């Protein structure tokens with residue numbers, strides 16, 4: 039890989055991590071001393087993606103804003119890597135009028151037509167619409183692709199399998215991405231399926247499947263590059279599974295009492311690993327590390343400030359946007 | 365079964381207080397002890413104990429054979445519960461949020477709800493489908509709905525929604541023992557969860573031992589003479605708060621907790637409206653084509669002369685539940701909206 043590309047992946051991972059740490063801080067800031075999920079500047083469920091940065095950074099490096107990404111209930115890393123406007127996204131998470139959905143959607147329901155980004159809180163249900171986006175791209179004779187993301191838990195849903203079959207049948211430009219972080223809330227992968235890799239399920243639909251085992255951003259980048267190229271060339275869909283890491287709870291407030299692997303988790307954090315790799319390769323030095331971190335912090339704090347400045351929606355507008363205006 | 369002995373039940377059992385969640389679990393545990401055929405399945409019902417604590421402690425007590433964590437495959441595991449029920453078992457199967465019903469609705473309304481009918485009454489489906497309902501904590505449009513009207517609209521399943529701990533236990537016991545499929549919808553806001561703003565009535569006295577609340581019997585939770593507020597689930601508490609607030613102003617509200625949407629206790633509603641002459645229906649489900657219209661239609665069909673003023677309703681005005689707090693509270697049936705509706709009725 040070119041040094042600039044490697045640095046780009048690193049920068050993106052740092053930006054995502056900085057974002058998630060900041061949301062973590064803002065989410066909990068006013069929920070003390072007693073955690074109340076409905077209280078505070080950011081109410082409701084909050085699923086953060088720390089540990090899964092390599093997947094979003096590696097895949098989205100091959101995309102432009104013309105390509106579509108459909109993410110899950112844990113959407114921020116893909117939104118950021120796909121270039122969704124950070125300020126509008128943050129305003130949405132804060133429930134403000136300048137948010138992507140004018141405060142209607144919230145953190146699990148981010149929609150950005152500018153980058154064809156969407157997500158869904160209903161497990162696996164983002165897969166079929168991604169197939170439809172790919173159909174539209176194909177019909178219009180473009181080389182655009184749709185990327186659909188789920189967790190490994192979602193790979194046990196009917197929608198997942200139907201979408202794979204349809205996309206394969208119609209040879210659509212879709213890249214199916216599975217983030218295997220080992221856990222579907224409290225249920226480990228071993229208790230939800232007998233296949234050790236969801237990549238083998240691709241064979242059931244006659245498409246290529248590939249599993250990346252070590253949460254390495256460069257490995258993801260390589261495999262995703264092949265899948266995206268294949269889709270762009272009109273050769274149809276493929277499936278990529280990445281064995282990644284849920285660094286924190288399923289959602290904020292999750293005490294993870296069920297989790298048996300916690301002790302080893304910090305050591306598997308992909309960010310320091312990649313940083314060390316680039317430092318050792320001479321691609322980064324301490325000054326660069328701090329300046330990249332500072333840049334990320336500035337961008338994220340600016341987005342949070344933008345969100346906080348934006349007003350809350352007027353209750354009198356609560357019934358707007360149920361139907362499109364003629 | 366752990367039946368309460370005489371001494372325990374005489375030592376003021378009514379003062380034992382439980383959260384709605386614990387009362388619900390107690391009913392399931394007692395029925396599991398009473399009947400080997402009762403078992404629990406669903407997502408995160410085991411070690412996690414249910415995302416809304418609806419199964420806490422059951423795994424420790426009964427083990428993984430009778431408390432089964434499932435993959436995220438609602439069509440398959442709800443369908444499996446149906447099959448087990450057809451063979452005479454009594455599954456309690458959890459759909460984590462009612463909002464997820466879309467991915468498994470065929471199993472629910474074409475199978476669970478129709479098999480008894482299609483078999484000419486020869487096959488029964490004695491199962492309980494539980495799900496969390498309701499909003500008020502900014503969980504967005506895909507995690508905040510009530511949707512009981514949807515299930516009630518489709519024939520063949522009973523639909524219950526407790527508002528308090530004692531009813532949660534009594535309705536669960538009745539649901540498990542019922543030979544029909546029962547959809548048991550618990551509002552997150554009444555469960556008494558430590559991580560959610562707590563309703564003060566979400567922890568209350570619960571009878572020990574056997575406690576059955578018959579399905580299909582509404583409860584007049586507050587007698588009154590001026591206005592009947594018919595409602596259920598969390599809205600019962602808002603209605604009671606409004607009634608208490610208006611009482612000193614000389615407005616006396618009667619509050620009817622439906623407890624069961626199917627069957628709907630029309631008689632209790634009619635008797636109440638007969639006393640007050642005014643009807644307000646409060647429903648956290650969508651306004652149109654739902655529970656509020658149904659209750660008013662039944663009164664209008666049976667005895668429209670009972671109404672001294674046009675009936676009124678407070679419900680979610682046909683909009684997906686918005687995320688931002690000011691928007692969400694503009695569409696939920698808040699005490700403020702209920703109060704205004706009551707005042708409108710008495711001045712009409």
Ligand SMILES: Cc1ncc(C[n+]2csc(CCOP(=O)(O)OP(=O)(O)O)c2C)c(N)n1
Pocket residue numbers: 111112159160161188189190191192193217219221222223284288407436438460464467
């Ligand atoms: C249809 C449906 N069923 C259940 C849920 C509840 N739920 C939300 S996230 C989740 C676990 C998802 O696990 P996985 O797909 O592995 O993604 P991860 O959370 O690990 O990123 C579940 C069960 C849901 N949102 N939608």
